[in-house]
Structures are given as C-alpha cells and as structure tokens.
Amino acid sequence: MSMIRELRAAVRPALRRDNRPGYGGGYERVSAAGTSSAVVDCGAYLDGRRDPVQLTPAEALRKVRSPEGQSRNGFVWIGLHEPTEEEFSGIAQEYGLHPLAVEDAVHAHQRPKLERYDESLFTVFKTVHYVEHAELTASSEVVETGEVMCFTGRDYIITVRHGGQGSLRALRHRLEDDPELLSKGPSAVLHAIADQTVDGYLAVADAVQDDIDEVEIDVFSDRSGSGKRGGDAGRIYQLKREVLEFKRAVSPLMRPMQTLSERPVRLIDPDIQKYFRDVADHLTRVNEQVLGFDDLLNSILQANLAQATVAQNEDMRKITAWAAIFAVPTMIAGIYGMNFDYMPETDWKYGYPAVLLLIVAICYGIHRGFKRNGWL
Numbered sequence: 001m002s003m004i005r006e007l008r009a010a011v012r013p014a015l016r017r018d019n020r021p022g023y024g025g026g027y028e029r030v031s032a033a034g035t036s037s038a039v040v041d042c043g044a045y046l047d048g049r050r051d052p053v054q055l056t057p058a059e060a061l062r063k064v065r066s067p068e069g070q071s072r073n074g075f076v077w078i079g080l081h082e083p084t085e086e087e088f089s090g091i092a093q094e095y096g097l098h099p100l101a102v103e104d105a106v107h108a109h110q111r112p113k114l115e116r117y118d119e120s121l122f123t124v125f126k127t128v129h130y131v132e133h134a135e136l137t138a139s140s141e142v143v144e145t146g147e148v149m150c151f152t153g154r155d156y157i158i159t160v161r162h163g164g165q166g167s168l169r170a171l172r173h174r175l176e177d178d179p180e181l182l183s184k185g186p187s188a189v190l191h192a193i194a195d196q197t198v199d200g201y202l203a204v205a206d207a208v209q210d211d212i213d214e215v216e217i218d219v220f221s222d223r224s225g226s227g228k229r230g231g232d233a234g235r236i237y238q239l240k241r242e243v244l245e246f247k248r249a250v251s252p253l254m255r256p257m258q259t260l261s262e263r264p265v266r267l268i269d270p271d272i273q274k275y276f277r278d279v280a281d282h283l284t285r286v287n288e289q290v291l292g293f294d295d296l297l298n299s300i301l302q303a304n305l306a307q308a309t310v311a312q313n314e315d316m317r318k319i320t321a322w323a324a325i326f327a328v329p330t331m332i333a334g335i336y337g338m339n340f341d342y343m344p345e346t347d348w349k350y351g352y353p354a355v356l357l358l359i360v361a362i363c364y365g366i367h368r369g370f371k372r373n374g375w376l
Contacts, residue, residue, distance in 0.1 A: 038083035039091075040161075041172065046072040048179030057091050064155050075185050076156040079168055082108075083160060095158065097151055098122070105149040108162040112249065114256035121152040121267055123190065123256065125197045126249030127166030130207040138234030142211060142242035143204060145249055148197065150190055152267055157186035159193065171196050187272040194257070194279050201250055201286040205293075208246065211239055212293060212300075219304050233304055240297045247290045250283065257283050321370040328366065329359045 044051040044060040046069060055063065057078050064074030078091065085106050092102045098117035104110050104124070115122045127146040136142075146163020159168060171192055175182050182188055215236055260268060261276035268276075332355060336343065348354070370376045 038080045038087045040079040040081050041169075042076070042078045043172075044069070044074060044076055045182060046074045048073075048181070048183030050176055058094050061094060061156065069155075073183055073185055074155060077172070077186070077189055078156070078158045079172070080158070080160045082162050088160075091158065095151070095153065095156055096120075097158070101151065105151070105160040108147050108149075110147065110149070112253035112256060114259055119153060119267075121150075121190075121265070123150040123152065123194075124148075125150070125166075125193065125253065127163065127197055128200055128204045128246060128249050129165040130204045136211055136214060136235055136239065138232060138238050140235075140238060142208060142239060143246050145245060148193060150193060152186045152190050154267060155186070157189045159189075166197070166200075168193065168196075184269045184272050187268040190260075190268075191272050191275050191279065194260070194276065195282075198279050198282045198286065201246075202282060204246065205286050205289045208239075208243065208293060209289075212296060215239060216296075216300055219300055219307070233301065233308075236297060236301045236304060240294070240301065243290065243293045243297060247294060250287050250290050253283060254280075254287060317375045321367075321375040324370075325363050325366050328362045332359055 039057065042055060042057050042060055044055055044063045046064070051060075051063065057076065060076040060078075063069050064076055066074075068074075080088065080091075083106060088102060088106055091097075092099075096118070097120065101115065101117050101120075101122040104122070110124045112126050113122075113124050125148045127148055129144045129146070131141045131144050133140050133142070144163070144165060146161065146165045148162075148166050148168070149160040151158040151160075161168065175189065175192055218232075219236075257276065257280040259265070261273060261280040264270075265273070336355065367376065
C-alpha cells in the first residue's frame, strides 16, 4: 500500500504557474472602489477571451456592461481567498450580492447547497483533498476539506475559496485556452468548478479505497504467523470518521447537481446544462462509493470486535482448561495434607510414588480430553 501512495504522490501534477498578467506566482491584491480586498484574480472576458488590461472589480464590471461588452457576451470572473467582511464589502455592494449569501461566503463552514437570491445563484462546493501518510494510525488525517462558494449572475461569477486546497488557478488557465466554451458565460465557469470538484472526489475515493483495503487485510489476516486475528479498532474508527467527513461533502451536493442538470435555470446556458448531467452522474457514483465505504467499515469494525471477543473466549477456555488440570494435584495434595492418623496408603512403602503417578495419569487424561475438544 505504501508503494501505491508513493506512486500517487509522484505522479500528482504540481500546480501550474504562469507569468501572464493578472496571475503572477502568488496571490495578487486588487483594490475595489478604494477599499481593500482579498482578490486573487479579476478578469473581464469578451467573446470568451480575457481582456489583457488588469482591471479592478469595479472597472471590469463597467467594461462588460458597456455596449461593447454586452454585444460580445462579456462577463467578469473574480476570485477571492478567505476574505474578511471589510475586504468583501466593496465587491458585494458593487455587484449587488445578497447580504445573507455574503455572510455565508465570509464565515464559511457551510453545507453544499444551491440558493437563488434575486438575480444571482449562490452555490457552495466542499473541496476534498487526500492527505498522504506513510502508515494509517488511530490519529491519521485521511481527508482534508475546504470550500468554494460561487456567486453566479448574468454577467459575472465571483468565487470565494476557503482552505488551502481547491485552487482554481489551473482551471482558469484551462478555460482561457478554450474561448469557445468560455464564451458561454458564467455558467461555463460554474460547470467547470463543479466538474473539478467532483473529479477531486473520484480521486479521493480511490485513495480511501486503498486505506480500507489495507485495514480489511489487516483484520482478516494472521498477524506475524501467530494465528491471532484482528486489527486496531482505533484505526478503523478513525478511518470511519474521515469517511463521514467525506460523506458530508458529497451527499448534500446531490440535490443541487440534480437541480442544475434537470430543471431549467434562467442563469444557466441550456448548452452548459447538458454538461451538468455528466457531473451529476459522476457525483452519484462517488456518493454510492462513499455510502459503500461507510457500510464496509461498519462490517469491518463489527468483524474486528467479534474476533476480539472470540480471542478472549479462546483465552478463557485455555485458562479454564489449565485450571481444571491443576485442580487435580491440588485436590489430592489437599486431601493428604489433612492431619488424620488413619488414611489409606499413608503407611504403604510405595504410596508416595503411586500417588504421583496417579496425579500424572489423571492430568494427562484431562489434557488429552481438552486437546481433543479444541480447548488447548
């Protein structure tokens, strides 16, 4: 299993870096309406192509709402990372975002959901990252979660990311290489984010499957040739908790994906809605996997506890068998240790060796009986 993890870590692609305007090597801070913000990137897109001029969120919005921008299907894509209320307030006011959605985006820790506020959609995705570990222990962190919130309007999409995972930098680059798709507007970006999130679920599900297989093999295989079976219940329980966290990210997203893929949504391009069906299918597959993980871990935990109970019963049977064997010499020695003048065989010359032979014979017979019955 460790070889599988090392190979997975080796082939995992590094985050793509780009020196094009508006990206740089790290986060860029852009001022909006004279206020500070946590904007990672801000771009105006006309006919699916990014405007080469670096714009603030307010300038980008004015550009896409100009006659030229409207005639060329213009929209703004703003990316933020863990903004505070003060940093987000300028953009929220400029773009007319609903206060409740803004509050959810700032404070995070939301369930995956899809809500409609006036002329915008507010979508919450839970991102999941598999934490590489050399050995699964009772305290190992298996999955790490983050959040991506999307405000989708007619001519803008604002993404708010929480956590160290789920970067959208490479996704933005990939979409910019496909202007035809990006010309579909904000709904194309929303679909790409949903698709990337669910693809991440698939990768994590495969990695968690390896951990479950490792635990299952440990539970149902002999340990070091000793004949003893069983696994560490703490490891199983910890893995079950991590799977539960994974489940909380996947299962609540089912209904939003069904809504985006099956029901007409005014802000979603009909051509893009077809692609949401594929995302929903992948999500259904992951959800079934996670539910299967939960059931399988329940079975493994029960099997482990049952094996522990069986091992305890075997130990108790061995202890009982040996106690019964040692009871014979204890009883005979106790009888002949009593202070009576007239006891059989006390004056016989061969009484002592005869009693010893009798003790050995009885103990041997009892031992063979327990051995034959599987108690020893």
